[in-house]
Amino acid sequence: MDIREAISLRHSVRKYRDQPIEGKTLELLEAYIADVSRESGLHLQLVRNEPRAFKSGIIKYGGFSNANNYIAMIGPKGDALRETCGYYGEKIVLYAQTIGLNTCWVGFRVGYVPDVYELARDEELALVIAIGYGENSGRQHRSKRPEKVSNLSETSPEWFRKGVEAALLAPTAINQQHFYFTHEGGNEVSVKKTYGPFSDVDLGIVRLHFELGAGKENFVWKEK
Numbered sequence: 001m002d003i004r005e006a007i008s009l010r011h012s013v014r015k016y017r018d019q020p021i022e023g024k025t026l027e028l029l030e031a032y033i034a035d036v037s038r039e040s041g042l043h044l045q046l047v048r049n050e051p052r053a054f055k056s057g058i059i060k061y062g063g064f065s066n067a068n069n070y071i072a073m074i075g076p077k078g079d080a081l082r083e084t085c086g087y088y089g090e091k092i093v094l095y096a097q098t099i100g101l102n103t104c105w106v107g108f109r110v111g112y113v114p115d116v117y118e119l120a121r122d123e124e125l126a127l128v129i130a131i132g133y134g135e136n137s138g139r140q141h142r143s144k145r146p147e148k149v150s151n152l153s154e155t156s157p158e159w160f161r162k163g164v165e166a167a168l169l170a171p172t173a174i175n176q177q178h179f180y181f182t183h184e185g186g187n188e189v190s191v192k193k194t195y196g197p198f199s200d201v202d203l204g205i206v207r208l209h210f211e212l213g214a215g216k217e218n219f220v221w222k223e224k
């Protein structure tokens, strides 16, 4: 399975088995996180066997259990941080699925646990991704129709339809799906977010899904 195939299998999982990530799976995951960190300029860190963050959260929803491992999405402070975290974090989420792990993005604050990750003065912890062996594999979220989140029509190219469909399978905060893709004509596509919590992160996530669904070779992003 590659990360493109993982798109339709991935669902958020909040209840985990009490089973540590170790051995070959750990090696693969750490190597992938290191690659993505290098590629993105983020300072992503896997925190393992650390149950306190999810026990002392300030705001909690969704009922997590045994969420003892997470990826701290850390990077340079600035306007681009959240969208960058979305794009590259989702790469890790989809990769995790291919090696038998489940995940859940967590934007609402988890408890601050000192000394488990490195945070430089010019860096910020944007959010975390819980990761581990799920008690179940989650379930398909309800989705908006493609026409609600894009200008898809009967005359749109096939790659545009596939891109929008892949974006609709993406995780978004509170399943808000606050994004809109426009086929600008030719091979140009633009995407914008509409208002909602964490919609910057969502935008990065859906950009990745669109690229995987449409095929990067078929289009170029038009920035607005």
Ligand SMILES: Cc1cc2nc3c(=O)[nH]c(=O)nc-3n(C[C@H](O)[C@H](O)[C@H](O)COP(=O)(O)O)c2cc1C
Pocket: 010, 011, 012, 013, 014, 061, 062, 063, 104, 105, 106, 107, 108, 109, 138, 139, 140, 141, 169, 170, 171, 172, 173, 174, 175, 198, 201, 202, 205
């Ligand atoms: C940026 C972001 C933040 C999220 N924050 C939380 C959270 O704090 N708690 C939680 O239980 N789920 C959180 N989620 C998971 C969403 O609720 C979930 O992705 C959405 O309901 C769609 O379901 P699916 O991921 O199973 O497709 C978050 C997702 C995203 C993308």
